[in-house]
Amino acid sequence: MQLVVARIGRAHGIKGEVTVEVRTDEPELRLAPGAVLATDPAAAGPLTIETGRVHSGRLLLRFEGVSDRTGAEALRNTLLIAEIDPEELPEGEDEYYDHQLIDLDVVTADGTEVGRITEISHLPTQDLFIVERPDGSEVMIPFVEEIVTEIDLEEQKAVITPPPGLIDDRAEIASSREETAGAEETGGAES
Structure with a gap:
């Protein structure tokens, strides 16, 4: 390979x-x-x-x-x-070669589909999964324990627990901001 x-x-x-x-x-x-x-x-x-x-x-x-x-x-x-030998594994536990992670399905802890890993970006501070979403857009997910909670090579999936805003659709974020702004405008006025 x-x-x-x-x-x-x-x-x-x-x-x-x-x-x-x-x-x-x-x-x-x-x-x-x-x-x-x-x-x-x-x-x-x-x-x-x-x-x-x-x-x-x-x-x-x-x-x-x-x-x-x-x-x-x-x-x-x-x-x-x-x-490299495709059977070769990294020395450390919880370490993976890029080829093992490419094409894994990414899902949230509750099973919601996020997308598929298409690339790993190695940055000085951390690695990022480049994930292609079902609609063709991409999202970057930091490959850190707090977010990527499980890598299951047998099931070919990566389970994530994303913080708010990491994978939310822009439309959903904009909609929730509009609702919050509307509630603040009407909620503070008393007659």
Whole structure:
């Protein structure tokens, strides 16, 4: 199975280093020196990581055969893809690979359908589920224990307990605001 683990950003310096947008929870494993990664577009690779380091909070990589800024800049926006065993599981309990979570149905604790996970966005502070709703719109759900209360891989679902406003339809929110405003206007006047 193939897993997108990073996207190459802009060149850094003049010796062939590039910034990367990490898309894996295990960069130390997937983006380590010596790792050979397929690419999309395929014409750019495969690429072998020569060195890696963190600079100002960003991961910088240098690839074998890329030794100058021009070569590094030519790789910009290339996706890096690792080959992984589909049976492989993360080491920690309650940890998941993106491919295990993509396409899970998302439901609330009372069974209300929210949608389907189409993407995982890895941010510095937390991960987000990008969920496609039945009407085609998207909602972002923080992947934190307080909100995502259960991941059931056998049942292919993620159970959430969303705080007010996280998944509510805009029309429902607007309607409840109008009702509240109308109640405040009529409720305070006495004859």
